[in-house]
Amino acid sequence: MTQAAGGTRSAALTMWVALFVVSVSGCGSRDSSGEFYTDWDLAGGCTSTEGSAGRPSGAGGVVDVCADVDRYDWIWVTYAAAWCSSSGRQAPQIRAFAASAGPRMKVYTVLTSGTEPFVGATEHDARTWAGAHRLPASHVLAEQSMRVIPQHLLIGPDGRTWYRYVGSLGSEDMSRLLQEFEEGVRVPDVRPLRRR
Numbered sequence: 001m002t003q004a005a006g007g008t009r010s011a012a013l014t015m016w017v018a019l020f021v022v023s024v025s026g027c028g029s030r031d032s033s034g035e036f037y038t039d040w041d042l043a044g045g046c047t048s049t050e051g052s053a054g055r056p057s058g059a060g061g062v063v064d065v066c067a068d069v070d071r072y073d074w075i076w077v078t079y080a081a082a083w084c085s086s087s088g089r090q091a092p093q094i095r096a097f098a099a100s101a102g103p104r105m106k107v108y109t110v111l112t113s114g115t116e117p118f119v120g121a122t123e124h125d126a127r128t129w130a131g132a133h134r135l136p137a138s139h140v141l142a143e144q145s146m147r148v149i150p151q152h153l154l155i156g157p158d159g160r161t162w163y164r165y166v167g168s169l170g171s172e173d174m175s176r177l178l179q180e181f182e183e184g185v186r187v188p189d190v191r192p193l194r195r196r
Contacts, residue, residue, distance in 0.1 A: 027084035027149055034165045036151075037190050041161035055110060058126030058137035065108055065141075066159065074105040074178065075155040079147050081113045082125055086168055090150045091133035096171035098139075101178065109135060112145045120144025156181070162188040 043050050046066035054062035068075055078094050080087030091109070098107035111121035111129055121142035130137040148166050154177070156162035162181060169177075180186035 027081065027086050034167050035163070036148075036166045037161065037164055037192065041153075041164055041190050042192065044159075045155055045161035046159035053143075055141035055143050056123040056126065058123060058128075058130040058140040058142075060123065061138075063108075063138070063141055065106075065110075065155070068106045069155065069157075069159040072104060072106045073157050074101070074181075076101070076105060076107045076174070076178075077110055077153040077155070078108070079110050079112050079145075079149050079151040079153070080129075081111060081117070081149050082115045082121070082129055083113065083117060084149055087150050088133075090168055091129075091135065093169065093171045093174070095133060095135055097174040098135075100171065100175055105178070106139070108139050108141055110141045110143055112143055112147045112149060154178070154181070156188060160188065161190050164190075 040048060040050055040052075046052060046069050052064055052066040054064040057063045065075055065077055076097070078090065080090060094107060094109060098105075101107060109129065111125055113119055114121050114125045121144065123142055126140040126142040127137050129135070130140040150166075150168055152163075152165045152169055152174070153161060154163040163177065177186070181188075
């Protein structure tokens with residue numbers, strides 16, 4: 001074996017180990033509290049000066065989820081990735097939740113990467129995901145990011161983040177959470193949380 005071939009194998013092995021570690025750590029989090037807030041959340045979500053960005057949708061065009069704040073009482077965003085098996089298991093829960101939420105809420109899925117980690121999701125990926133999981137293509141968006149997934153974001157009637165959760169949620173959990181906020185049993189408590 002030549003030195004070049006040995007170096008190539010070593011580099012390939014290193015890459016596969018790194019991808020394994022990323023896929024295990026970034027897909028299917030087991031955070032005990034589940035809550036996690038970003039700088040964008042702390043700055044006021046859709047009302048912040050940081051704003052939000054439009055993302056390509058599976059139906060074509062660009063969608064900014066914050067543009068829906070005036071049209072819907074609630075906006076739910078679930079972040080997922082095509083390569084993440086937890087995201088695939090989460091999709092039917094999102095579909096059921098969206099069907100039960102009715103017209104007062106807009107539910108989006110944002111793909112954070114394509115079929116492999118570190119590869120940005122495309123309009124084609126969003127359209128494929130929508131078809132595979134029977135979601136409206138206009139509600140499946142694409143971005144490239146390094147989020148821990150699955151991740152859920154609830155934007156309230158005031159345009160601010162009311163809740164962000166890292167990990168899987170069932171449709172009943174999402175419905176219960178929304179009901180608790182609507183009834184005032186739960187109030188937004190967006191704050192910096194200790195990170196481990």
